[in-house]
Amino acid sequence: MNSQRLIGVIATREFMARIRSRTFGITTALTVIAIGAYILLQAYVFNKSTTSLDVGFTSEAQAISAPVRAEAASFGVTITVHPSASAAAGKADVRSGTLDALVSGSGAGTTVTVQSTVDPTMQTVLNDVAREQVLTEYLTAHHLPPSDVEGQLAFSVSVDALTPINAARVQQIVIGLLVAGTLYVSLVIYGQIVAAGVVEEKSNRIVEILLTAVRPWQLMIGKITGIGLVAVVQIAIIAGVALVLASATKLVSIPTLGVDVVISGIVWFVLGYLMYALLFAGAGSMVSRQEDVASVSMPVILIPVAAWILALTVAAPDPGSTATTILSLIPLLSPVIMPVRIAAGVVPFWQVLASVILVIATIYILAAIAGRIYRNSVLRVGGRVKLSDALGLAPSGKPVV
Amino acid sequence: MLELSHLTKRYGALEALHDLSFTVRPGEIFGFVGANGAGKTTTMRVVLGVLEADAGSVIWDGSPITFAVRRRIGYIPEDRGLYPKMSVIAQLEYFAQLHGVRRKAAHAASIALLERLGLADRAKGQLQSLSHGNQQRVQLAAALVFSPELLVLDEPFAGLDPVAVDAMTEVLHAEADAGKPVVLSSHQLDIVERICDRVGIINHGQMVACGTVDELTERGPVRFWVDVPGAGAGWYDGIPGVTLAQQEGERWLLQLDDEAGEQAVLRAALAAGPVHEFRRDRPTLTQLFRNVMSGTPVDE
Numbered sequence: 001m002n003s004q005r006l007i008g009v010i011a012t013r014e015f016m017a018r019i020r021s022r023t024f025g026i027t028t029a030l031t032v033i034a035i036g037a038y039i040l041l042q043a044y045v046f047n048k049s050t051t052s053l054d055v056g057f058t059s060e061a062q063a064i065s066a067p068v069r070a071e072a073a074s075f076g077v078t079i080t081v082h083p084s085a086s087a088a089a090g091k092a093d094v095r096s097g098t099l100d101a102l103v104s105g106s107g108a109g110t111t112v113t114v115q116s117t118v119d120p121t122m123q124t125v126l127n128d129v130a131r132e133q134v135l136t137e138y139l140t141a142h143h144l145p146p147s148d149v150e151g152q153l154a155f156s157v158s159v160d161a162l163t164p165i166n167a168a169r170v171q172q173i174v175i176g177l178l179v180a181g182t183l184y185v186s187l188v189i190y191g192q193i194v195a196a197g198v199v200e201e202k203s204n205r206i207v208e209i210l211l212t213a214v215r216p217w218q219l220m221i222g223k224i225t226g227i228g229l230v231a232v233v234q235i236a237i238i239a240g241v242a243l244v245l246a247s248a249t250k251l252v253s254i255p256t257l258g259v260d261v262v263i264s265g266i267v268w269f270v271l272g273y274l275m276y277a278l279l280f281a282g283a284g285s286m287v288s289r290q291e292d293v294a295s296v297s298m299p300v301i302l303i304p305v306a307a308w309i310l311a312l313t314v315a316a317p318d319p320g321s322t323a324t325t326i327l328s329l330i331p332l333l334s335p336v337i338m339p340v341r342i343a344a345g346v347v348p349f350w351q352v353l354a355s356v357i358l359v360i361a362t363i364y365i366l367a368a369i370a371g372r373i374y375r376n377s378v379l380r381v382g383g384r385v386k387l388s389d390a391l392g393l394a395p396s397g398k399p400v401v
Numbered sequence: 402m403l404e405l406s407h408l409t410k411r412y413g414a415l416e417a418l419h420d421l422s423f424t425v426r427p428g429e430i431f432g433f434v435g436a437n438g439a440g441k442t443t444t445m446r447v448v449l450g451v452l453e454a455d456a457g458s459v460i461w462d463g464s465p466i467t468f469a470v471r472r473r474i475g476y477i478p479e480d481r482g483l484y485p486k487m488s489v490i491a492q493l494e495y496f497a498q499l500h501g502v503r504r505k506a507a508h509a510a511s512i513a514l515l516e517r518l519g520l521a522d523r524a525k526g527q528l529q530s531l532s533h534g535n536q537q538r539v540q541l542a543a544a545l546v547f548s549p550e551l552l553v554l555d556e557p558f559a560g561l562d563p564v565a566v567d568a569m570t571e572v573l574h575a576e577a578d579a580g581k582p583v584v585l586s587s588h589q590l591d592i593v594e595r596i597c598d599r600v601g602i603i604n605h606g607q608m609v610a611c612g613t614v615d616e617l618t619e620r621g622p623v624r625f626w627v628d629v630p631g632a633g634a635g636w637y638d639g640i641p642g643v644t645l646a647q648q649e650g651e652r653w654l655l656q657l658d659d660e661a662g663e664q665a666v667l668r669a670a671l672a673a674g675p676v677h678e679f680r681r682d683r684p685t686l687t688q689l690f691r692n693v694m695s696g697t698p699v700d701e
Contacts, residue, residue, distance in 0.1 A: 009498045017487060205482030209543065212449045212476050213499040215468075379451060 006214050007222040014197070014226025019233065028234050035242045043249035051077045053119060056084035056093055058104040067129045068103070077121045107134045169344065173316050176343030179265045180315075180336045182239075183272060184308040187335065188301055190231040191276040195284030195297040197223050198374070202288045207378055216375040217367075220285075224277040231273065264342045264352075271359045272335025275366060276304065282370035285377040286385040296384065307336035319344035329355050331362035402426050403448070403551060403582050408457035410443055410606075417443045418454065418606040425582040425599075430573060432597030433586040434686075436694055440606040441586040442479045445555050448584070449476055461551075472500055475549030477557055481540055485529035489520065489539055492528060493546045500547035507546070514542045518572070534565045541569065545576070552576055554585040558592055570596050594686040602693050609693050618683040621692070622646075623657045628678035629670050636673040640665050654682060 018024055053072075057065040062083065069079045082099060084090030090102035094113050101122065102113040110130040112118055136146045198220065201207040210219055283296040310333065315324045319341045328337040328347075334355045341347045373390040403425040410418040418440045425431040433441050446452040448459050450471045459466045483492055490511050497507035515521045518538045523531055528539060537560065544552065552573070558566050566589075573596065577583050587593050593600060594614050601611040610617055629636065630651050637643050642658030643666060655666060670676050684692070 006499065009495070013487075013491075013495050017484070021486075201482075204484060205478075205480040206484060207482070208446075208451055208478040208480055209476055209482070209496070210499070211451060212474060213472055213496070 003215075003218055006218050007225060010214065010219060010222025011225035011229065014223050015229045018227065018230045024230065024234070028237055031234075031238050032241045035238060036245055039242060039245045039249060051119060051121070052080065053077060053100040053122060054080050054082060054098070055122070056082045056090040056099045056102040058084050058087050058090060058102070060106050061103040061110065063106065064103070064110070064126075064129045064133060067132070068125055071125045071129060072121060075121045075125065077119065077125075079122075106130075107137065172344045173319065173340065175261060176319070176340035177311065177316055179261060179268075179339040179343060180308070180311045183265065183269055183339060184304050184311070184336050186231065186235060186269060187272050187276045187304045190227060190273060191280040191300065191304075192293070192297055193231075194224060194227050194277045195280040195300075196290060196293050197227055198281045198284040198378075199287060199290055199293055202285070202378060203290060211379065216378055217371040219378075220281050220371060220374045221367075224274070224281055228270075228273055228277065231269075235269070261339070261343050264339055267356075268335045268339055271356065271363070274363050275332065275335070275359060276300070278363065278366040278370040279303075282366075282373040282390075285374040286387070286390050292384060303332050304336060307333040311337050311340050315340040320346040325351065329358065331355070331358045334359055402462060403584070404460040405444065405448065406458050406460060408444065408447055408454045408459075410440075410447060410452065410454050416606055418447070418457075421457070421603070421606065421608050423601050423608060423611055425584050427580045427582055428577050429598045430577050430583045430585065430596055432593035432600040433584060433603065434588070434590060434593055434600060434690060435586075435603035439603045441603060442555055443606075444603070445476075445478075445553050445584070445586065448553055449474060449478075451478075470550075473547075473550040475544035475547070475552045475554075477540055477544050477554045479555040481537075483528050483536070483539060483543060486527055488525050488527055489531070489542075490515065490524040492539065493542055496543045497546045500549075502547050510546050510548070511542075514546050518542055519568070534561055537561060537565065538568070541572065545572070549581070551581055552583040552585075554583070556587060557585050558587050558589050566592060590686045590690055600686065602690060604693055610689070614686060617686070617689055621684055621689070623660050623663075624682040625655050625657065625663060625666060626652060626678055626680045626682050627655060627666065627670050627676070628652045629674045629676055631675070632670070632673035637666060637669055640669055652678070 055065075055068075065081045069081055072079045082093075084093065084099075084102060084104075087102070087104045090099065090104065091113055093099040094102050094115060097115070100114070101118065103110065103126065104113065105111045107130060110126060110133075112123070112126055135149075139146045139149055201210060201219070207219075214222075279300045280297055283300050284293055287293060287296050310327055314321070314327060315337050318324060324337065324341060327333050328341050329351065338347070338352065338355055342352065369391070373387075377385040377390045404422075405424070406422050408418045408421040409416070421440070421444060423431070433444070435441050443452060447454045448466070450466070450468065461470050487495070490508075493511035493514065494504070494507045497510055498504060502510060512521070512524070515524050518541070520535060520538055520542070523535060528536060531539065537557075541554075541557065544554070554573075557569055557573075561569060570592070573583055573585070577598075585593075585597070597614065599611070599613050600617060602609050602617075610620070624646055627637075628651065632651065637645070637653070637655055640662065642662050644656050645653060646656040647654035657663060657666065667676070667679055670679065
């Protein structure tokens, strides 16, 4: 029977067992709830920028209601104008909460009545409009056409920044770090699941019968594939919910995220997962009990942690620097650092291609090494297998399968 | 036919197997007995290819065994193991598929086997919800579900009650009757004596006795139980080559130097009184095994 079919059978069992497990349901639900809550909090509490106010204008102040509404709108504040029959009636409405504010008087005598504090945008707008009203009256009284004066004043001071901050660039880096951070967290989490997963067959002691039917590498690749598919499903659910919520609350739109960034994120997850899953599988196969998994996977975890720290400290401040370029081409660091550069738009295509080729080559090398460690360790139940034994450097007790 | 030829396996200074050879013919149940650490599990692992022998070979139908052939072996390892949270039926389908059976056929074979083993009503249950005995049956089912050509069973009766032993025995006989060689190891020598066609006794990695149960028990000293009520002590004195091995009231166990003396003993007994019993004493497999372990030679 061909290997692909066997690996398919193994991967299918792994996928079905995990996707049906309570752990999968609980972790997915909790993550979706946490991310959903964060997005909603961002949208409705921290970024409450779309203020709308009900403002009453007495007949005296009626003249400025239109300019106030127009100027407030330019600051993102929506004002609904309510004509108030009298100052007393308007004040009563403010007191009862029907109105957010009441504007009375005109010119220098313009007054705004509020419950306790006035919206700062509203205050600025009122100041501007009232001053302009006074100025227009003054100019007209002195036979100066207000439009001429306005023409003279229609300029703004030009800014000559010596080190300008590119707002678009900042956003790109934030998005790059978002992708890199997601990749970093996913690689660490699913890598550890792989490490714990390869111990399952050893701790169940099922491995001996499995290995009379399949080769160790087929078992390892099947497990990695199955867990990888679970990861893809879980990330798709979580990311899907996050994107739908984020675009529904207008926090971020998918076009600003960039299709290329999303695609490169997916590609880097697949490549990074394969690379790290092999490392974690090799490490995990050296122990026989779940409680020993953490100690053998720790050295492997340190690599993505280092990559993330470098992404924050070297790549994010200067995505185009030589240091970042070199780091992004180191295979084990590429999945976390390259997305930052891609999002910043500073990577020549040949470098992306080169890093992908290097990562694929690394996957092949790691597959050979991890396969060897797995083969030499997987039947040794008991204590931790020494790395030299696992690599087959010591000849004693060598299994043949 | 399965042939193990001059197998030797060392673990560092320990020689686990030393020049071990035996043959299991089609349709034969071969029992493999020996103390803990004698090398039974090592031998089985070598047959399955889980371990590599330092010297010697495993031959299947005339050629050295290959991975493809090994995939046709139904195996119960010493370290039992299945997926505890997987359902019984899914587990069997999985093993069938790993051994190359297509999905639909795997399902049909699993259902049929569970019915045969009386586990059909537990098919959908998780393995861990089953009793120990039933988990053992599932383990056997996992070894049988892909219609293997050879069975290698390490301690298949361990932890089974007598009813489960009978059920297991029935299945093994059926498999052997279908022409498959069956190799099993066990510490329950009474069961081995009852069901195995041939037995091999292994000690410190060496085969010390191998043959049918009758062949093995015929070895050893020639002894007769003689029940002669009323015969006085020493009635056998004077017959050449006869010594007393044991006495129980008026029953004597006499050891003869050779079988030729038996008629002389019988005549002396008839002269001494009415003979109620005159029977060749054959050691049980258990006694034979004890002799082997205590260092008494099995062969004369």
